[in-house]
Amino acid sequence: MMEPQIDSLHARSPLLPDRHPTPDLFICDIVDAAPKGDMASMEHPVFSLATKPDLRARRYDHGDNWMEVKPSADGLATIHDRDILIYCISQLVHAMNQGRPLSQIVRFKGVELLKATNRMTNGRGYDLLKAALERLAGTRITTNILTGDKEITRGFGLIESFEIVRETRDGRMQEVEVKLSDWVFNAIQAKEVLTLHRDYFRLRRPIERRMYEIARKHCGRKQEWRISIGLLRKKCGSTSTSKEFKRLVRKVVDDDQATDHMPDYRVRLDERGGGDDDIVIF
Known part of the structure; x- marks a missing residue:
């Protein structure tokens, strides 16, 4: 059988499947949260590869760099949760390239994020988005890895907070505000970013x-x-x-x-x- x-x-x-085909290539800048000049952040395993709640704290050491990652009751942030950070960082990099002032608070429509990251736009898609936001805010990191030549000496979340600003009548998040951590924001300001292929979001x-x-x-x-x-x-x-x-x-x-x-x-x-x-x- x-x-x-x-x-x-x-x-x-x-x-x-490409759930939201578009004729335009989607270019997404991702944070390269690393010591400037070393550019090694994508070596450091910040996100869990698990598909079920990962409740294990872990420590990573590589050369002189170290990182401790601790989960909340919802588990560690996963590599699929990273999609939200990718989207937020893309918006800020785009604003920076246009000469607009930057803010750690990013406001977006839920459906736009879901489409840009090739996610489902049905009720389950919104439920998964909210769960991802919870894990990103709940996962706590302590590290000596610099971003923008600055070390954050306190523990921090991948996002400091999020707020569902407005919901539709059926309870779906219509607009969301995310406050990025200093660690992530410093990397954006220092232009420590790389570009991802759109099909990254199609990798299973x-x-x-x-x-x-x-x-x-x-x-x-x-x-x-x-x-x-x-x-x-x-x-x-x-x-x-x-x-x-x-x-x-x-x-x-x-x-x-x-x-x-x-x-x-x-x-x-x-x-x-x-x-x-x-x-x-x-």
């Missing part, structure tokens, strides 16, 4: 999104970039065993070889006898 379900799953496109699996972010940070204009699978696992913030993580990476590689679904980059796996020395190539 299980085999047809597995075959059906494998036949499914690795990408989510959390590991694919995280792999894309890491590649986006490191590849630049290089023809290829290599990383050991052990280090990739660390930078992804994966809690899977080494064996399971390699299986997940191999699935991404196999899908990309078959469908070329990963935005901007092709992905290969150079297996060197197993273990953490295997190399992932973008």
